[in-house]
Amino acid sequence: MASVVAGLALAGDGDPPIRALRWIAPDADPARAIATQPTECLRPAAGPAQALSVEVGRAAFRTPLLLGGQAARAGLTCESCHRNGHDNPDFLFPGVSGGPGTADVTQSLFSSHRGDGRANPKPIPNLSGAKAALQVDQAPDGRALEGFIHGLVTEEFDGPEPAPAVLAGLAAYVRALDPAACPAAGREAVDVGRLMDDARRAVAAARAEIEAGDQTSAILMLAGARARLGLIDERLDGEDLAAQRGDLRAASSRLAAAQQALRTEKKAPDRELARWLADSRRLEAALVAAAPASLFNPQRLQATAKRRLPG
DSSP states (O other): OGGGTTTOOOOOTTSOSSGGGGGBOTTSOHHHHTTEEEOOOBOOOSSHHHHHHHHHHHHHHTOHHHHOHHHHHHTOOHHHHSGGGSOOTTBOOTTTOSSTTEEOTTOTTTOSSSOOSSOOOEEOOOTTSOGGGSSSOOOTTTOHHHHHHHHIIIIISOOOOOOHHHHHHHHHHHHHBOGGGOOSSSEEEOOHHHHHHHHHHHHHHHHHHHHTTOHHHHHHHHHHHHHHHHHHHTTOOSGGGHHHHHHHHHHHHHHHHHHHIIIIIOOOOHHHHHHHHHHHHHHHHHHHHHGGGTTTSHHHHHHHHHHHSOO
């Protein structure tokens, strides 16, 4: 069933097949806005503990479940506004944005706490830019960043209370975004390999949190992995890719079963997750082979977007 892939199923005939196409500016180039992304500017961690915290935050940053409510149902994540930790000049969400690249954090569409009844969209900040340009002090000793992120999750989006390791991880990830760490290449393709690697990193973070006895954070990490599989699923359009979709959804179902075990049986499904990681390499190879016939192909994506988007 499509629902096993983090709720991201193939769209109907009248809808954009990729959810992110629903919140980009009408004049944006889909082949650039959706088929590519800015390269991540992630500073290396100082040690294993910090590395794990950054990985936990990185996965949560890309997980709709973190925000909950209407945002999660729409498929929005922190990364929707902050592509790979940057800004998003193409973001244009109905009822939230003014012009492209803006968002109103005091609107009532997603929040019952901060809605002020006025349109007040602001430019989306680049989290990988100069720290001095951001509105929140990121010094780790003051914990202002943790408080700011907590308010975004629980008040701006009415999301559930994040686990301590998740909140700490989100702050660690944002602090690790550094303009000095930006690769020479400014953009990269959004492809099967990168999304599968994201999923594996989230599963690895889940295993580490299970070992630490933090089932709540592990469940969110597995949700993050499933969300990345969902981004692959929505690009596998067409009846000729049914077998690949089936294999992908079976992989997501295995992660869902691990989540359920953590919720209800309090078991540590580490062996199953280790097998999942090993099996993911074969799945990735099959998906890469199918990618030219899917919406990972920029030409197919652009043609499909033109047929399905208004204007």
